[in-house]
Amino acid sequence: GSGSGGGEVRLGIGGQPLLVFMPTTLADRLGYYREEGLNVRLEDLGSGAKALQALQGGSVDVVSGYYDHTIQMQAKNRPTTAFVGMLRYPSFVFAVSPKASKPINSFADLKGAKVGVTSPGSSTDFFLKNMLVRHGLAATDAAPQAIGGDASAVAAMENGQVDAAVMLDPAYSTLVKRIGGQNVKVLSDTRTLDGVQRDLGVTSYPASALYSGSSWLTDNPETARKLARAIKRALDFIHSHSGAEVAAKMPPEYSAGDAAIYAQAIEAAKSAFSPDGRISPEGAEAVYGVLRQFTPEIANAKIDVSKTFTNDYVPAN
Amino acid sequence: MAEITLDGISISYPATNGGEPYTAIRDVRMNVPAGRFVSVVGPTGCGKSTLLNAVAGLIEPSTGQVLIDGQPLRGRNARAGYLFQQDGLLPWKTVLDNVALGLQLRGVPTEERHERARDWIKRVGLTGFERSYPHQLSGGMRRRTSVAQTWIVDPDILLMDEPFGALDVQTRQIMENELLQLWTGSGKTVLFVTHDLDEAIALSDEVVVLAAGPGSHPVGRYEVTLDRPRDLLNIRTQPAFTEIYASIWADLRSEVMTSYERANPQAHLDD
Amino acid sequence: MAEITLDGISISYPATNGGEPYTAIRDVRMNVPAGRFVSVVGPTGCGKSTLLNAVAGLIEPSTGQVLIDGQPLRGRNARAGYLFQQDGLLPWKTVLDNVALGLQLRGVPTEERHERARDWIKRVGLTGFERSYPHQLSGGMRRRTSVAQTWIVDPDILLMDEPFGALDVQTRQIMENELLQLWTGSGKTVLFVTHDLDEAIALSDEVVVLAAGPGSHPVGRYEVTLDRPRDLLNIRTQPAFTEIYASIWADLRSEVMTSYERANPQAHLDD
Amino acid sequence: MSAPTRKRTSTTKRQITVRAAQVAVGVVVLAGWELGAASGVLDPFFFSRPTAIAGQIVTWLTEGDIFRHLWITLEEAMLALLIGAAAGLGVGFLLARAPLLAEILDPYIKMLNALPRVVLAPIFLLWFGLGIWSKVAFGFTLVFFIVFFNTYSGIREVNRVLVDNARMLGAKEGQLLRHVFLPSALSWIFSSLHVSVGFAIVGAVVGEYLGSSEGIGFLISQAEGVFDTTAVFAGMVVLSAVVLLIDVGVHRVERYLLRWRA
Amino acid sequence: MSAPTRKRTSTTKRQITVRAAQVAVGVVVLAGWELGAASGVLDPFFFSRPTAIAGQIVTWLTEGDIFRHLWITLEEAMLALLIGAAAGLGVGFLLARAPLLAEILDPYIKMLNALPRVVLAPIFLLWFGLGIWSKVAFGFTLVFFIVFFNTYSGIREVNRVLVDNARMLGAKEGQLLRHVFLPSALSWIFSSLHVSVGFAIVGAVVGEYLGSSEGIGFLISQAEGVFDTTAVFAGMVVLSAVVLLIDVGVHRVERYLLRWRA
Ligand SMILES: Nc1ncnc2c1ncn2[C@@H]1O[C@H](COP(=O)(O)OP(=O)(O)OP(=O)(O)O)[C@@H](O)[C@H]1O
Ligand SMILES: Nc1ncnc2c1ncn2[C@@H]1O[C@H](COP(=O)(O)OP(=O)(O)OP(=O)(O)O)[C@@H](O)[C@H]1O
Numbered sequence A: 001g002s003g004s005g006g007g008e009v010r011l012g013i014g015g016q017p018l019l020v021f022m023p024t025t026l027a028d029r030l031g032y033y034r035e036e037g038l039n040v041r042l043e044d045l046g047s048g049a050k051a052l053q054a055l056q057g058g059s060v061d062v063v064s065g066y067y068d069h070t071i072q073m074q075a076k077n078r079p080t081t082a083f084v085g086m087l088r089y090p091s092f093v094f095a096v097s098p099k100a101s102k103p104i105n106s107f108a109d110l111k112g113a114k115v116g117v118t119s120p121g122s123s124t125d126f127f128l129k130n131m132l133v134r135h136g137l138a139a140t141d142a143a144p145q146a147i148g149g150d151a152s153a154v155a156a157m158e159n160g161q162v163d164a165a166v167m168l169d170p171a172y173s174t175l176v177k178r179i180g181g182q183n184v185k186v187l188s189d190t191r192t193l194d195g196v197q198r199d200l201g202v203t204s205y206p207a208s209a210l211y212s213g214s215s216w217l218t219d220n221p222e223t224a225r226k227l228a229r230a231i232k233r234a235l236d237f238i239h240s241h242s243g244a245e246v247a248a249k250m251p252p253e254y255s256a257g258d259a260a261i262y263a264q265a266i267e268a269a270k271s272a273f274s275p276d277g278r279i280s281p282e283g284a285e286a287v288y289g290v291l292r293q294f295t296p297e298i299a300n301a302k303i304d305v306s307k308t309f310t311n312d313y314v315p316a317n
Numbered sequence B, C: 001m002a003e004i005t006l007d008g009i010s011i012s013y014p015a016t017n018g019g020e021p022y023t024a025i026r027d028v029r030m031n032v033p034a035g036r037f038v039s040v041v042g043p044t045g046c047g048k049s050t051l052l053n054a055v056a057g058l059i060e061p062s063t064g065q066v067l068i069d070g071q072p073l074r075g076r077n078a079r080a081g082y083l084f085q086q087d088g089l090l091p092w093k094t095v096l097d098n099v100a101l102g103l104q105l106r107g108v109p110t111e112e113r114h115e116r117a118r119d120w121i122k123r124v125g126l127t128g129f130e131r132s133y134p135h136q137l138s139g140g141m142r143r144r145t146s147v148a149q150t151w152i153v154d155p156d157i158l159l160m161d162e163p164f165g166a167l168d169v170q171t172r173q174i175m176e177n178e179l180l181q182l183w184t185g186s187g188k189t190v191l192f193v194t195h196d197l198d199e200a201i202a203l204s205d206e207v208v209v210l211a212a213g214p215g216s217h218p219v220g221r222y223e224v225t226l227d228r229p230r231d232l233l234n235i236r237t238q239p240a241f242t243e244i245y246a247s248i249w250a251d252l253r254s255e256v257m258t259s260y261e262r263a264n265p266q267a268h269l270d271d
Numbered sequence D, E: 001m002s003a004p005t006r007k008r009t010s011t012t013k014r015q016i017t018v019r020a021a022q023v024a025v026g027v028v029v030l031a032g033w034e035l036g037a038a039s040g041v042l043d044p045f046f047f048s049r050p051t052a053i054a055g056q057i058v059t060w061l062t063e064g065d066i067f068r069h070l071w072i073t074l075e076e077a078m079l080a081l082l083i084g085a086a087a088g089l090g091v092g093f094l095l096a097r098a099p100l101l102a103e104i105l106d107p108y109i110k111m112l113n114a115l116p117r118v119v120l121a122p123i124f125l126l127w128f129g130l131g132i133w134s135k136v137a138f139g140f141t142l143v144f145f146i147v148f149f150n151t152y153s154g155i156r157e158v159n160r161v162l163v164d165n166a167r168m169l170g171a172k173e174g175q176l177l178r179h180v181f182l183p184s185a186l187s188w189i190f191s192s193l194h195v196s197v198g199f200a201i202v203g204a205v206v207g208e209y210l211g212s213s214e215g216i217g218f219l220i221s222q223a224e225g226v227f228d229t230t231a232v233f234a235g236m237v238v239l240s241a242v243v244l245l246i247d248v249g250v251h252r253v254e255r256y257l258l259r260w261r262a
């Protein structure tokens, strides 16, 4: 790794333009890191898995990624701990392609269907399996199809190359904009409390978070605290401003594709962002439950969920 | 059957290393009636190969033009067969396939072209090497393969650039005999480049002497009036032969000296 | 200064197209004392180049060995200069740089090697073409460049494979003179392959006649007792010359006939 | 002027030496790797370890599911290799023989060659769907340029005398191609094919990596998603083995076509 | 026996023709694209449109921020090209001159060439960090193999007579390299360099795409993430322009080194 001297924090993001990681970038744009006395360098790693690998390899200090990975790392004996949550609902949208090869009106119809996920083994993949099982199918009843998270996903859905897909924003909003909301059937929308309660049976399901190696945390408690505070402030900003106002603070490139959609997607995602940056133990258990169900390695390992996250660094308010 | 006319052709090569372009031959006028056997001699580097390339249509003259039966030549001369000074055998074809190539290109069926190729291979004394590749042959064997390759297609015009230089005297005589047999009564027009004045006189109707370069051109044309058919073995002792030899020799010698002195101003020549 | 001994060497080439390996020369025993000028003649394809390659250390004999001053030769013969039958000029070097190459490889400083190369270029009559690349030269000019390239490094042993075949008679004589000048009193051992028996006799101390292949070997060795220094221009008319010529000729002729008939069983030879 | 027979007898001996040395190299690398992993010099999180990888491969082979994935990837790679090489050859020959056209298109070809194919993934998906053809297209864009540039150069390098000689013997353009240009450029073409075999596989895998539901690339990406480095490496080992197989094929064809060589 | 002077006078005329035709090709493609986008045949969501792309580039240029990104990418590509080509040349020469070693290593080299580099990204990050060197390593793995295979073949194709002649004139192995092998293999090497220029850029961009905070690849990946196809294409156009510039450099060097050609 390079350049960790001089108080610099290298923060790897699992896909910077993804809305789920927005607070990480927003805090930087709003100058919150600087105000906390941190010199944060954001590195876009493209995917959560890559970001985690960068952390393990020592090229970044902290990752803005999905909470699930901390559980997977514990199974691999590489203790990592999430110390501030950004997203309390997973924000997956399970949408049906307008050109699906057969009518799909419920999860039961997915048997034998091709379902798009961002990549095999990702959180979207686990979400798919979870949904199948919760609705009485086997995890293998639908064929997962990797379609990525950006334009490829939109193309695959539009052209019916997959029958349905687990999508994230802004891809989902883009799809809706392009083919019209009435043409997109949604089987599950976990961007809202309703959806999360209905489809996951919990009130919170930690998704994106900042995490780092447990030893880094113990060695750099102050830095972690400052990071958590900056993220908390970004979350506050999100909840106290309109989607358009938030969009205006993000890098202008992000609105370049279609400013309206971007603002709208932020608006729609607002309720999913955590109000306080805390990770709920109940949600964490739910995540573990899903992983355990579909990953033999985790099922076989002794996992102490309480070690995978901490709310100690989040400002009390 | 094909008359060659060189209508004041000049050929210059661009100078790559800076400097002037090099004019190899300048304003060459020459007429070779159909069916005539003409030898071209001249000091090395004077432009003999250049001249043959022009007649073959491989180099377009900078000025002037080549006429075949009065028609200006455009592109490759389809009526000519050309035995290059350098080795032109295809390394990936056996002797048999190399010799048969011209027939293959004309669509002659395999059986027939192999038979005819075998016959030619025999005539140039390479029987037993049909399945060898060129890199497995000696220099003289490659040369004879080229000879067979050129002759087999039976062209109206034969261009030959030092065809027999790499052969021992005996083999050379055999090949010369074959050439005369092929040519006699065939009406072929032959342009034959050689450094062996004996050979030039023994075979030709006419010997053309080119001047030393740059800007070479014919400086002498000698009719060879010896009777045909000629007995190649003994022709060199005929008085008519020695006479014509002496006069060409004098010409050629002075051209070579010019050429050499041009390139070597202070040299002392020991003869 | 260097004696060459061929101690019963045989060389066979693998047959790529199935069939038997081809034994080019078999059990050749020969001794060339230091300082001697030996010419090798023989029908085309008999194995002359193969023999020179063996002495140069480029081909290892299948059996037997080559001795230089009594020492078995391993790898390249560092004391020999070799003028190949094929063109070995480096296309990316000018005439000057090609000629100077041997000196450059020996670390001679630029100034000096260019001066010496220019001198040699003058001696082979190529002044004015120093900056030309090989592809810009005629066949004979390339050959002379090769000659200069080989001679400039002043090797103890000179191997030359038809060095002057592509030159006109005059230029050839000039080059022959240069060669004799270079050799006389230098103690160099020379192996000289040629198809021109005149040339072989005029230059050499000894002429070796190789048999027709396959399995070629020396069938005759002729001491040439003509006085030195020789007058190349008039030597051919001396009685001693014609006498030795006639006896070699008879030998050579029968070898060529054998060779030709082997490859061409039913041919009618017109002589 | 090539090697005489003497070396012939030692051919098999040489082959044994080569094989032995190859095995030795392999063993040393694997042993070093295993030791490195055991001693902690190599982090197993990133490198796994040879024994584990071998175990994974054995599991795959016994389960048999791997063959379906392998077959898909192979199919994609072979198609990319065949189509890419054919197109590279065709265009290479065309442009080598039409210098004006070549000069005109030159900057465009170079620009296309510099496009990062990964970025074009959405367009490939759009045009070719999620099936094998988008992966074939990926591999094609790699193979094509490699073969094209070499064919183009190879044909322009052909000895002028051979061309002139064949033309004087009556060869038309098509015949020149067959009898002179193609055989003469063969070593160029095969050099590019050896590189291309690898790139065709890479293209297929990367294509699968970006969007698919089967194939070795999919397996690898799945394993990466759950940080199963062992399976990632196992996938790559399987691919490597396959590449060697394909290359043996290419090599056979090469040796046959270049049998006239010394 | 090459072309005589006659053609010389028409050189500039020919150049004008070429330039005109190039512009024509460009205009036709762009106009077709623009029309296609306007008429809906090409979906601007996936293809953007030339005018928009041009606009984006102008914005970038006026803002000036692009130069920093461009410089980073260029630096990575150039380093990959230089180091990869040097290594490819070195190893190519070594193995061409040590056939036994070449035979032993042959399968390993082919296996390495078939490894999907994208999959190795984590290891590259581990070894080289997130700075430019991981991108250089990416480009290196592409350039190296392309140059290696061609150098290797090129050196083995050298005319035996030239080698023997140089050896008889006293050339040692190193001198053979300098005076015979290298010049003789130059056209092979340059053929591979022309391909490599593109691949070096591709390597740099893909490297940035997989993890970075600057460079054109970063810009493109950000744009893709927010569906800004215009910026994606603008990034690629900028890259293409740069490739042409580098290639002009390579071409100059080539023309100089091969000035002895007909
Ligand atoms: N491609 C070229 N570029 C420049 N000059 C050339 C080129 N080809 C030939 N020349 C020059 O043209 C002249 C004539 O060459 P040509 O090959 O016609 O001679 P030649 O009479 O056949 O000689 P030789 O008997 O040695 O074969 C020579 O001085 C040579 O240097
Ligand atoms: N690489 C090879 N493979 C197989 N046979 C070969 C090879 N090189 C030469 N030969 C054979 O060896 C014999 C002798 O060849 P060599 O080149 O020594 O003849 P030469 O006496 O020099 O003939 P020339 O006077 O024609 O140059 C020939 O019959 C030839 O076919």
Ligand SMILES: [Mg+2]
Pocket: B048, B049, B050, B085, B161, C138, C139, C140
């Ligand atoms: Mg000539």
Ligand SMILES: [Mg+2]
Pocket: B138, B139, B140, C048, C049, C050, C085, C161
């Ligand atoms: Mg010979």
